[in-house]
Amino acid sequence: MATNSYKFREKYGQWALVTGASAGIGLEFARGLAREGMSVVLTARREDRLNHLAAELKQQHGAETRVVAADLAVPEGADRLADAVADLPIAFLVNNAGFGYAGRFDKLATDRLRAMVIVNCLAPVVLTSRILPAMVQRGRGAVVIVGSVAGRQPLPLHAVYSATKGFDLLLGEALWAEFRGTGIDAIVVEPGPTQTEFQAVAGENVGPNHGEPAENIVRVTFDALGKQPSVVSGWFNWVRANATRLAPRSTVAIIAKKVIEGQTPVELR
Numbered sequence: 001m002a003t004n005s006y007k008f009r010e011k012y013g014q015w016a017l018v019t020g021a022s023a024g025i026g027l028e029f030a031r032g033l034a035r036e037g038m039s040v041v042l043t044a045r046r047e048d049r050l051n052h053l054a055a056e057l058k059q060q061h062g063a064e065t066r067v068v069a070a071d072l073a074v075p076e077g078a079d080r081l082a083d084a085v086a087d088l089p090i091a092f093l094v095n096n097a098g099f100g101y102a103g104r105f106d107k108l109a110t111d112r113l114r115a116m117v118i119v120n121c122l123a124p125v126v127l128t129s130r131i132l133p134a135m136v137q138r139g140r141g142a143v144v145i146v147g148s149v150a151g152r153q154p155l156p157l158h159a160v161y162s163a164t165k166g167f168d169l170l171l172g173e174a175l176w177a178e179f180r181g182t183g184i185d186a187i188v189v190e191p192g193p194t195q196t197e198f199q200a201v202a203g204e205n206v207g208p209n210h211g212e213p214a215e216n217i218v219r220v221t222f223d224a225l226g227k228q229p230s231v232v233s234g235w236f237n238w239v240r241a242n243a244t245r246l247a248p249r250s251t252v253a254i255i256a257k258k259v260i261e262g263q264t265p266v267e268l269r
């Protein structure tokens with residue numbers, strides 16, 4: 001990790017909160033922040049995994065943690081989470097929890113699509129809205145939103161997912177500009193395919209080692225925080241993210257459909 005020792009704790013404050021800390025990118029954010037000497041609120045639905053991670057962070061970094069089991073797919077989930085940490089001065093918020101759901105729109109379950117919009121879009125809005133005002137009062141803080149290269153273009157067979165990530169990108173970049181110069185750093189990190197449970201949860205036909213290691217996403221975020229509104233991990237993902245600069249969106253959508261078709265179970269195409 002290319003960060004200086006305790007740089008973030010000194011700059012932003014003691015407590016971080018990571019949503020989706022039970023797996024993948026969120027788990028690596030929690031590890032990275034604990035390495036920075038930060039105390040970390042670990043939240044997701046799978047409490048056993050969070051407790052396991054809390055023990056690891058204590059043992060390896062002496063990190064103080066609080067485990068909060070919360071389901072962000074219910075409309076009041078983010079408020080309940082904010083209530084559970086209202087006594088802590090959260091200085092570094094990582095809006096990471098999210099999921100995809102692959103398939104042709106008419107073949108997908110309405111409830112799961114609704115849950116995706118709530119987790120990927122509503123939760124970051126509510127959580128940031130509940131936590132950011134105190135950062136502003138303290139004159140310092142950091143807000144990370146985990147977007148995706150999928151948020152830069154229409155992604156057939158992942159239509160709602162790419163729309164949610166487009167929402168996250170615009171939300172985070174606007175926050176970056178609103179709070180620039182106030183001591184609050186906002187950033188959107190846009191991973192491409194990353195080795196996590198994402199693909200299995202989304203129902204994609206790709207193995208668990210598809211993409212880059214989750215630690216990379218944390219490193220590029222930490223390196224770019226405070227310097228720019230958003231960051232894409234790696235040059236190849238940068239090309240993916242900027243495909244609509246090279247070709248019309250309609251062409252990009254048609255090419256993307258061919259690629260995603262290969263990763264989507266036949267019955268859902």
Ligand SMILES: NC(=O)c1ccc[n+]([C@@H]2O[C@H](COP(=O)([O-])OP(=O)(O)OC[C@H]3O[C@@H](n4cnc5c(N)ncnc54)[C@H](OP(=O)(O)O)[C@@H]3O)[C@@H](O)[C@H]2O)c1
Pocket residue numbers: 019020021022023024025026043044045046047070071072073074096097098099100119146147148149190191192193194195196197198199201211
């Ligand atoms: N992996 C990729 O290829 C990739 C690429 C671009 C962007 N991303 C983004 O990266 C972020 C993290 O995903 P990941 O790749 O690390 O996937 P992951 O390994 O599946 O982890 C997803 C995390 O989100 C949590 N989560 C899901 N639904 C939730 C709910 N209803 N309530 C609370 N927490 C919930 C999960 O915890 P529980 O299941 O325990 O609740 C888990 O900790 C997501 O926003 C995703 O869109 C991933």
